[in-house]
Amino acid sequence: xxxxxxxxxxxxxxxxxxxxxxxxxxxxxxxxxxxxxxxxxxxxxxxxxxxxxxxxxxxxxxxxxxxxxxxxxxxxxxxxxxxxxxxxxxxxxxxxxxxxxxxxxxxxxxxxxxxxxxxxxxxxxxxxxxxxxxxxxxxxxxxxxxxxxxxxxxxxxxxxxxxxxxxxxxxxxxxxxxxxxxxxxxxxxxxxxxxxxxxxxxxxxxxxxxxxxxxxxxxxxxxxxxxxxxxxxxxxxxxxxxxxxxxxxxxxxxxxxxxxxxxxxxxxxxxxxxxxxxxxxxxxxxxxxxxxxxxxxxxxxxxxxxxxxxx
Amino acid sequence: xxxxxxxxxxxxxxxxxxxxxxxxxxxxxxxxxxxxxxxxxxxxxxxxxxxxxxxxxxxxxxxxxxxxxxxxxxxxxxxxxxxxxxxxxxxxxxxxxxxxxxxxxxxxxxxxxxxxxxxxxxxxxxxxxxxxxxxxxxxxxxxxxxxxxxxxxxxxxxxxxxxxxxxxxxxxxxxxxxxxxxxxxxxxxxxxxxxxxxxxxxxxxxxxxxxxxxxxxxxxxxxxxxxxxxxxxxxxxxxxxxxxxxxxxxxxxxxxxxxxxxxxxxxxxxxxxxxxxxxxxxxxxxxxxxxxx
Numbered sequence: 001x002x003x004x005x006x007x008x009x010x011x012x013x014x015x016x017x018x019x020x021x022x023x024x025x026x027x028x029x030x031x032x033x034x035x036x037x038x039x040x041x042x043x044x045x046x047x048x049x050x051x052x053x054x055x056x057x058x059x060x061x062x063x064x065x066x067x068x069x070x071x072x073x074x075x076x077x078x079x080x081x082x083x084x085x086x087x088x089x090x091x092x093x094x095x096x097x098x099x100x101x102x103x104x105x106x107x108x109x110x111x112x113x114x115x116x117x118x119x120x121x122x123x124x125x126x127x128x129x130x131x132x133x134x135x136x137x138x139x140x141x142x143x144x145x146x147x148x149x150x151x152x153x154x155x156x157x158x159x160x161x162x163x164x165x166x167x168x169x170x171x172x173x174x175x176x177x178x179x180x181x182x183x184x185x186x187x188x189x190x191x192x193x194x195x196x197x198x199x200x201x202x203x204x205x206x207x208x209x210x211x212x213x214x215x216x217x218x219x220x221x222x223x224x225x226x227x228x229x230x231x232x233x234x235x236x237x238x239x240x241x242x243x244x245x246x247x248x249x250x251x252x253x254x255x256x257x258x259x260x261x262x263x264x265x266x267x268x269x270x271x272x273x274x275x276x277x278x279x280x281x282x283x284x285x286x287x288x289x290x291x292x293x294x295x296x297x298x299x300x301x302x303x304x305x306x307x308x309x310x311x
Numbered sequence: 312x313x314x315x316x317x318x319x320x321x322x323x324x325x326x327x328x329x330x331x332x333x334x335x336x337x338x339x340x341x342x343x344x345x346x347x348x349x350x351x352x353x354x355x356x357x358x359x360x361x362x363x364x365x366x367x368x369x370x371x372x373x374x375x376x377x378x379x380x381x382x383x384x385x386x387x388x389x390x391x392x393x394x395x396x397x398x399x400x401x402x403x404x405x406x407x408x409x410x411x412x413x414x415x416x417x418x419x420x421x422x423x424x425x426x427x428x429x430x431x432x433x434x435x436x437x438x439x440x441x442x443x444x445x446x447x448x449x450x451x452x453x454x455x456x457x458x459x460x461x462x463x464x465x466x467x468x469x470x471x472x473x474x475x476x477x478x479x480x481x482x483x484x485x486x487x488x489x490x491x492x493x494x495x496x497x498x499x500x501x502x503x504x505x506x507x508x509x510x511x512x513x514x515x516x517x518x519x520x521x522x523x524x525x526x527x528x529x530x531x532x533x534x535x536x537x538x539x540x541x542x543x544x545x546x547x548x549x550x551x552x553x554x555x556x557x558x559x560x561x562x563x564x565x566x567x568x569x570x571x572x573x574x575x576x577x578x579x580x581x582x583x584x585x586x587x588x589x590x591x592x593x594x595x596x597x598x599x600x601x602x603x604x
Contacts, residue, residue: 001417001418003413003417004414004417004418007406007410008403011405097401097404098397098399098401099401099402099403101362101367101395101397101401102397102401102402102403102414102454102457103414103418104366104367105365105366105367105390105393105395105397106390106414106415106418106419106461107387107390107391107418107419107420107421107461108390108418109386109387109390110386311362311367311368311369
């Protein structure tokens with residue numbers, strides 16, 4: 001049965017592998033040149049310092065050189081979704097084309113068929129997301145040294161969340177697929193669903209997963225060093241009317257980038273609520289657990305529905 | 312291992328989809344070793360009956376036993392003994408013929424590879440050819456091969472020839488006949504086309520309006536059904552003794568198709584033999600042109 005399931009997934013495996021190769025084709029050469037630039041400009045000695053002088057120049061030069069590339073990779077957060085929904089296709093196509101009737105009337109039970117047909121895409125999804133994580137973690141190494149890994153595009157592609165995203169997309173496409181029995185519609189809807197859930201989690205839920213910490217300092221002073229890499233949820237103070245929105249991740253609000261629109265009285269205070277870098281793993285594990293849990297429920301439902309309702 | 316006399320046994324079997332019964336109160340017994348045609352119009356419940364028999368769907372009422380066992384609860388012991396070709400003979404179209412055979416080999420505990428290869432060789436289809444590029448007739452034959460290589464005791468074919476052209480239809484039925492001649496096997500095949508079935512089948516089940524209308528050996532059915540023509544009469548008189556299936560009248564003449572209960576003694580009736588197709592059509596309630604005097 002495993003052979004049959006792997007063979008039936010061949011096209012999808014190839015497509016996802018090609019996507020992965022394209023990403024690797026972009027990341028490996030640029031990653032090598034980035035790592036080279038990083039060590040060549042001795043940027044590692046600038047890490048953790050408030051950039052000034054030659055360090056500021058070097059960091060600025062490095063960042064502007066690779067910034068467009070870095071911004072481009074924010075799009076790669078869609079990849080787990082694409083991979084996930086795609087891997088659901090073989091299962092759904094089998095129902096759409098009626099070939100499950102062929103499979104279920106050989107000598108194996110439908111329970112075993114369902115288990116194998118689910119295990120193969122799950123294993124593929126785990127493998128692919130593992131490779132993605134390794135690739136991204138290596139590629140972003142220099143950036144992470146300078147800026148930490150709490151900004152959205154880094155946070156979304158490192159740690160363990162990618163695994164959760166992939167299986168969530170897979171589960172969503174499976175549920176829609178077994179109910180609708182139309183692969184193309186199910187995959188399209190699942191991808192939209194994936195996208196919407198990700199936006200919801202990124203912009204609203206994530207910052208609430210782990211209690212943030214807060215700090216207050218004199219606005220005329222530099223921000224405390226320990227929130228140098230942190231992501232700010234909100235910064236308020238006299239003159240800073242705007243709530244600097246920001247989910248972990250929006251990345252747009254580094255403290256040092258917050259400049260008051262006009263000179264502040266020296267007595268004014270700035271207040272920041274933020275997720276410090278030390279929250280990276282608690283956040284990652286909570287979010288991964290959340291997506292994996294939902295994925296598990298979805299996949300179990302698809303299995304149950306197929307077992308009980310499909311004939 | 313218990314050996315039941317019947318290959319397929321349905322007792323008050325019913326399947327409901329929503330509020331509609333696709334099959335209702337179906338009771339029938341198909342003896343081992345028979346070749347049975349399951350005939351009825353589209354939507355009569357033929358596919359439903361076969362899917363219940365092979366365990367693809369769960370009965371909403373009654374019970375079905377296949378080779379003496381429950382096809383769903385005892386799937387792992389029933390499935391290896393059933394060969395099933397679903398309607399439109401679904402196959403993995405992106406697979407080569409060889410790969411389809413590999414599927415059969417992988418998914419079945421008993422699998423006669425020589426038989427499978429021999430049949431494919433006789434079809435003159437290269438093993439490397441993609442299934443999707445085969446003709447409808449060849450695809451049906453590949454699907455049949457997959458079912459036969461399990462060496463099943465019971466072969467269930469759901470509308471195997473419906474989508475085939477007349478030549479492919481004939482060839483398919485001939486392969487079924489060959490198989491039946493070679494080995495002891497019970498065959499049930501559903502069809503809404505009656506032509507050709509008589510040469511292949513020895514038993515007939517007529518399903519219509521989700522119910523069994525007639526069941527029995529074909530020769531018995533043909534010998535007991537008669538077309539009576541005579542002066543215009545009320546069919547109720549005949550119906551006291553024989554079962555009137557269809558009555559039609561002209562000004563002076565009455566034509567009845569009856570299932571005779573013994574001989575028809577009344578000399579005012581002229582007796583004619585009827586062929587199977589006409590009997591089936593009569594049961595299905597099809598209007599045929601009235602016989603002119």
